[in-house]
Amino acid sequence: xxxxxxxxxxxxxxxxxxxxxxxxxxxxxxxxxxxxxxxxxxxxxxxxxxxxxxxxxxxxxxxxxxxxxxxxxxxxxxxxxxxxxxxxxxxxxxxxxxxxxxxxxxxxxxxxxxxxxxxxxxxxxxxxxxxxxxxxxxxxxxxxxxxxxxxxxxxxxxxxxxxxxxxxxxxxxxxxxxxxxxxxxxxxxxxxxxxxxxxxxxxxxxxxxxxxxxxxxxxxxxxxxxxxxxxx
Numbered sequence: 002x003x004x005x006x007x008x009x010x011x012x013x014x015x016x017x018x019x020x021x022x023x024x025x026x027x028x029x030x031x032x033x034x035x036x037x038x039x040x041x042x043x044x045x046x047x048x049x050x051x052x053x054x055x056x057x058x059x060x061x062x063x064x065x066x067x068x069x070x071x072x073x074x075x076x077x078x079x080x081x082x083x084x085x086x087x088x089x090x091x092x093x094x095x096x097x098x099x100x101x102x103x104x105x106x107x108x109x110x111x112x113x114x115x116x117x118x119x120x121x122x123x124x125x126x127x128x129x130x131x132x133x134x135x136x137x138x139x140x141x142x143x144x145x146x147x148x149x150x151x152x153x154x155x156x157x158x159x160x161x162x163x164x165x166x167x168x169x170x171x172x173x174x175x176x177x178x179x180x181x182x183x184x185x186x187x188x189x190x191x192x193x194x195x196x197x198x199x200x201x202x203x204x205x206x207x208x209x210x211x212x213x214x215x216x217x218x219x220x221x222x223x224x225x226x227x228x229x230x231x232x233x
Contacts, residue, residue: 004215005029005043005067007058008050011135012072015208016047023212037061045070045215052076052138059083059094068093068218072100072211074142084224093218097227098142100210104184105227107199111147111186114197115154124188124195126151128160129173131183139174143184148172151186181207 002025006013009030017027029039029046033054040046046062048055052075062069063086071094080096087094099105118124130144140148140162148160148170158168165171181201188195201207210227217230227233 002026002216002219003028003042003044004212005031005040005046005062007031007046007048007062007069008054008073009035010049012049012204012208015204016049016211019205019208020212023216025212031058037065040065040067043067045219047071047211047215048073049211056083060086063087063090063092063094066090066092068215068221070095070097070100070211070214070218072097072207074098074145075138077142087224091222093221093223093225095214095218095225095227095230097210097214098146099182099207100214100227101201101206102210102213102231103206104143104182104199104201105210105231105233107184107197108146108150109233110197112150112154114186114188114195115151118188118195119155121190122156123190125190126155126157126186126188127171127173128187129175129183129185131175131177131180133180134176134178136176139176140172141174141182141184143182144172144174147184147186 009032028042046067046069048058048071055073055076056079130141160170162172183200185198214230
């Protein structure tokens with residue numbers, strides 16, 4: 002498989018190594034100042050860039066009939082435009098707020114717990130997410146995914162990172178040097194607490210999941226998620 006890497010920071014370099022370990026070739030390594038020359042040689046593209054570049058990267062792939070996997074967060078105000086373009090071009094696209102296989106299992110645990118807790122009004126839910134200081138968006142895309150699933154099964158209407166209203170989930174977004182990603186969901190009542198937590202030990206899990214998603218996307222048409230890739 003020939004892969005175009007759109008975004009060649011720390012994550013891009015880990016993806017490159019894992020892709021090579023799995024027998025794939027990298028035909029384009031695009032940093033923020035590089036062109037798309039070589040994209041046409043790719044079987045699939047993996048975008049781990051920055052919020053301002055993600056939509057342009059995804060659009061370039063879809064316009065070139067290149068399947069694209071994106072793990073960049075902070076650009077979702079344009080997600081519907083990307084989805085519409087994918088449909089118009091009959092392309093293939095996967096977006097994931099987190100490609101870690103473990104985190105996607107965590108998403109399912111969060112959903113199951115939210116369905117059970119939604120009927121128990123004595124519990125108040127809150128979240129904490131901790132990431133490295135280079136992460137540009139806050140809260141993380143993973144935290145937003147977790148919050149939205151809780152909202153879907155409760156009376157909460159939204160989330161907030163400061164001074165939450167009664168119907169908002171408080172997300173405490175922290176930035177600590179060297180932390181790949183930790184997410185905690187806590188339900189508190191006057192008599193007890195219930196907590197689920199996922200801790201990433203390195204970027205390897207995110208990178209491996211992205212490469213697995215790219216392998217899965219080859220030959221497909223449509224808009225997918227990691228739930229499709231993992232059969233969840």
